[in-house]
Amino acid sequence: MEKLVIAGREFSSRLFLGTGKFNSNELMTQAIKASGTEMVTVAMKRIELGDKEDDMLQHIINPGIQLLPNTSGVRNAEEAVFAAQMAREAFGTNWLKLEIHPDPRYLLPDSTETLKATEQLVKMGFVVLPYCQADPTLCKHLEEAGAATVMPLGAPIGTNRGLQTRDFLRIIIEQAGVPVVVDAGIGAPSHAAEAMELGASACLVNTAIAVAGDPVAMARAFRQAVEAGRTAYEAGLGVQAESFVAEASSPLTSFLDE
Amino acid sequence: MFSDELEKISWEETTDRINAKTDADVRRALAKEHCDVEDFMAMISPAAAPYLETMARLSRKYTEERFGKTISMFIPLYITNSCTNSCVYCGFHVSNPMRRTILTEEEIENEYKAIKKLAPFENLLIVTGENPAKAGVPYLARALDLAKPYFSNLKIEVMPLKAEEYAELKRHGMNGVICFQETYHKDNYKLYHPRGMKSNFEWRVNGFDRMGQAEVHSIGMGVLLGLEKEWRTDITMMARHLRYLQKHYWRTKYSVNFPRMRPSENGGFQPNVVVSDRELAQATFAMRIFDHDVDISYSTRESAVFRDHMATLGVTTMSAESKTEPGGYYTYPQALEQFHVSDERTAAEVEKALKKEGREPVWKDWDASFDLKVFAGR
Amino acid sequence: MKVWLNGKEVETAATSLTLLTEELDLPVEGVAVAVNNRMVPRSQWADYVLTEGVHIVIIKAACGG
Numbered sequence: 001m002e003k004l005v006i007a008g009r010e011f012s013s014r015l016f017l018g019t020g021k022f023n024s025n026e027l028m029t030q031a032i033k034a035s036g037t038e039m040v041t042v043a044m045k046r047i048e049l050g051d052k053e054d055d056m057l058q059h060i061i062n063p064g065i066q067l068l069p070n071t072s073g074v075r076n077a078e079e080a081v082f083a084a085q086m087a088r089e090a091f092g093t094n095w096l097k098l099e100i101h102p103d104p105r106y107l108l109p110d111s112t113e114t115l116k117a118t119e120q121l122v123k124m125g126f127v128v129l130p131y132c133q134a135d136p137t138l139c140k141h142l143e144e145a146g147a148a149t150v151m152p153l154g155a156p157i158g159t160n161r162g163l164q165t166r167d168f169l170r171i172i173i174e175q176a177g178v179p180v181v182v183d184a185g186i187g188a189p190s191h192a193a194e195a196m197e198l199g200a201s202a203c204l205v206n207t208a209i210a211v212a213g214d215p216v217a218m219a220r221a222f223r224q225a226v227e228a229g230r231t232a233y234e235a236g237l238g239v240q241a242e243s244f245v246a247e248a249s250s251p252l253t254s255f256l257d258e
Numbered sequence: 259m260f261s262d263e264l265e266k267i268s269w270e271e272t273t274d275r276i277n278a279k280t281d282a283d284v285r286r287a288l289a290k291e292h293c294d295v296e297d298f299m300a301m302i303s304p305a306a307a308p309y310l311e312t313m314a315r316l317s318r319k320y321t322e323e324r325f326g327k328t329i330s331m332f333i334p335l336y337i338t339n340s341c342t343n344s345c346v347y348c349g350f351h352v353s354n355p356m357r358r359t360i361l362t363e364e365e366i367e368n369e370y371k372a373i374k375k376l377a378p379f380e381n382l383l384i385v386t387g388e389n390p391a392k393a394g395v396p397y398l399a400r401a402l403d404l405a406k407p408y409f410s411n412l413k414i415e416v417m418p419l420k421a422e423e424y425a426e427l428k429r430h431g432m433n434g435v436i437c438f439q440e441t442y443h444k445d446n447y448k449l450y451h452p453r454g455m456k457s458n459f460e461w462r463v464n465g466f467d468r469m470g471q472a473e474v475h476s477i478g479m480g481v482l483l484g485l486e487k488e489w490r491t492d493i494t495m496m497a498r499h500l501r502y503l504q505k506h507y508w509r510t511k512y513s514v515n516f517p518r519m520r521p522s523e524n525g526g527f528q529p530n531v532v533v534s535d536r537e538l539a540q541a542t543f544a545m546r547i548f549d550h551d552v553d554i555s556y557s558t559r560e561s562a563v564f565r566d567h568m569a570t571l572g573v574t575t576m577s578a579e580s581k582t583e584p585g586g587y588y589t590y591p592q593a594l595e596q597f598h599v600s601d602e603r604t605a606a607e608v609e610k611a612l613k614k615e616g617r618e619p620v621w622k623d624w625d626a627s628f629d630l631k632v633f634a635g636r
Numbered sequence: 637m638k639v640w641l642n643g644k645e646v647e648t649a650a651t652s653l654t655l656l657t658e659e660l661d662l663p664v665e666g667v668a669v670a671v672n673n674r675m676v677p678r679s680q681w682a683d684y685v686l687t688e689g690v691h692i693v694i695i696k697a698a699c700g701g
Contacts, residue, residue: 019699019701022699044668049641055666055697070701086693089677090696175504250310251311252315253310255567256539
């Protein structure tokens with residue numbers, strides 16, 4: 001497998017992991033290990049007074065793992081910029097998963113605010129990985145604004161419905177000058193493998209692993225699926241649609257022999 | 259800039275890879291709806307020769323999906339043959355002792371009027387040699403200004419310009435730029451273009467980036483078939499360049515050309531390789547299967563029979579009744595042409611032949627007034 | 637002195653941000669503080685004098701995708 005390079009950092013693993021929805025930090029830690037991931041997302045929350053809960057960060061801090069703070073919870077570009085500054089301070093990294101969803105029901109990314117925030121954050125020195133609609137034109141705009149990757153959704157977040165946006169992802173992958181990370185909607189290892197076969201640079205998976213019967217085994221399955229899909233892409237997929245034979249008759253090209 | 263990309267690509271390795279393509283590689287490429295450059299290399303390789311009929315079928319299918327059954331018609335006008343370059347294969351070579359013409363404004367306008375009498379041409383390609391001192395950007399701007407009342411879509415085929423010069427000409431109504439790289443073989447490029455401004459390979463190859471930066475609407479590319487023996491490699495480099503440009507300047511529409519040299523009957527430069535009709539057809543089909551949307555343009559260098567057939571199999575743009583000498587339509591009808599025209603039919607005859615093939619010649623498919631900047635500048 | 641902390645009014649004896657974070661027993665890493673909607677870098681906590689009624693937001697790492 002070719003190494004993935006984002007903003008000058010090399011990644012051997014093309015599976016990014018979200019840390020939400022695990023039953024325990026212990027389980028999360030094991031899943032991270034089993035997945036082989038080198039990039040995990042982390043959210044921020046306001047502290048509660050007298051809160052003595054386990055500090056999740058100590059479970060994932062590891063020199064081999066890039067922390068990717070997200071801006072989950074913000075509703076517009078202004079809030080995203082504030083959240084980004086807080087994240088940079090808290091986690092000591094300028095990497096950022098930019099996600100802006102004003103709609104609390106489907107958590108769909110707001111394209112105009114995401115583009116606006118990307119422009120500002122890039123100028124402020126952030127490495128911006130925006131979660132976005134599977135909109136090829138938007139992705140080009142984000143790229144031009146300086147996004148380090150684009151992260152189009154495969155399906156609405158948490159739905160596990162796979163690559164509903166397949167046709168658009170294909171165009172995005174074809175056109176993109178930055179890595180394309182498929183985020184949201186990947187519900188099974190086969191979905192991740194398909195995204196990689198299409199030529200996606202990486203997949204970001206959370207729910208499908210965190211809520212699996214055995215999250216650690218599922219993390220391993222996704223690791224294998226992402227590797228298999230990427231290797232298949234690099235190997236060049238074989239004939240799928242129809243099998244071509246050299247045609248004996250040549251009604252269209254016989255004029256060339258005249 | 260594409261010259262940086264080109265540094266990373268070895269000509270020899272590309273040639274070896276093309277020649278190593280197998281039957282299975284060709285089948286795999288033909289089965290894909292979205293091909294990459296590797297697939298293109300398979301389709302243009304000798305291994306694809308037995309699949310020509312299949313490729314023709316696919317090429318027609320993809321072309322009709324995107325373009326319907328239309329052929330966009332254009333006509334070139336050479337406004338000067340004054341040139342400071344010494345391209346070894348070109349009739350306008352600086353040391354060729356020929357009469358040099360720079361059409362006056364009045365002559366240019368007479369040419370426009372004469373063209374409009376041939377057929378309802380709306381797509382005009384203004385062509386020059388390279389002599390910026392005598393026929394530079396202000397001269398081109400003037401020719402564009404004069405053309406606006408007669409034509410709705412103006413393109414130029416001139417020396418590579420600076421990005422700001424392209425932007426300037428856009429303000430005068432220029433909608434597209436055609437520039438042939440001639441060859442992507444950097445060392446040999448110097449042999450074909452030993453002196454003059456054109457001898458600078460990087461300036462020419464990066465001209466496409468500058469067009470993109472200036473947000474030129476339409477960019478036309480081409481390699482001169484006949485220069486490099488490994489013409490398959492040259493076209494593959496163009497395919498790479500096309501993908502690169504599409505990625506970086508995604509608002510632009512692209513066209514490709516396959517100008518092909520024939521053996522010269524009266525001495526002069528002899529092509530290093532003669533690409534056959536069959537091979538040119540293969541290259542055309544491969545390009546269409548590789549890119550369903552790119553415009554593929556055939557000039558009157560090609561014969562009437564070949565053009566008529568290819569118009570149904572992947573070609574989407576054609577010139578007709580072209581004169582390749584300055585003032586050829588009215589002012590100097592007998593002057594020395596830049597290259598020999600094979601298809602000498604009138605535009606009306608070409609139109610009739612295309613209709614017989616079930617194609618619809620389209621004279622107008624763009625109007626410069628759609629471009630708000632030009633519109634506002636009027 | 638009363639200040640607003642994450643939307644709640646609290647009583648504190650701390651006169652600087654450093655003292656406040658010590659009073660709250662916050663983890664060393666993974667915390668960021670904003671006062672009146674402006675992020676205050678850790679390097680400025682010691683000198684940042686708290687005044688009556690300021691709005692303080694303190695965040696820390698959480699699980700999330």
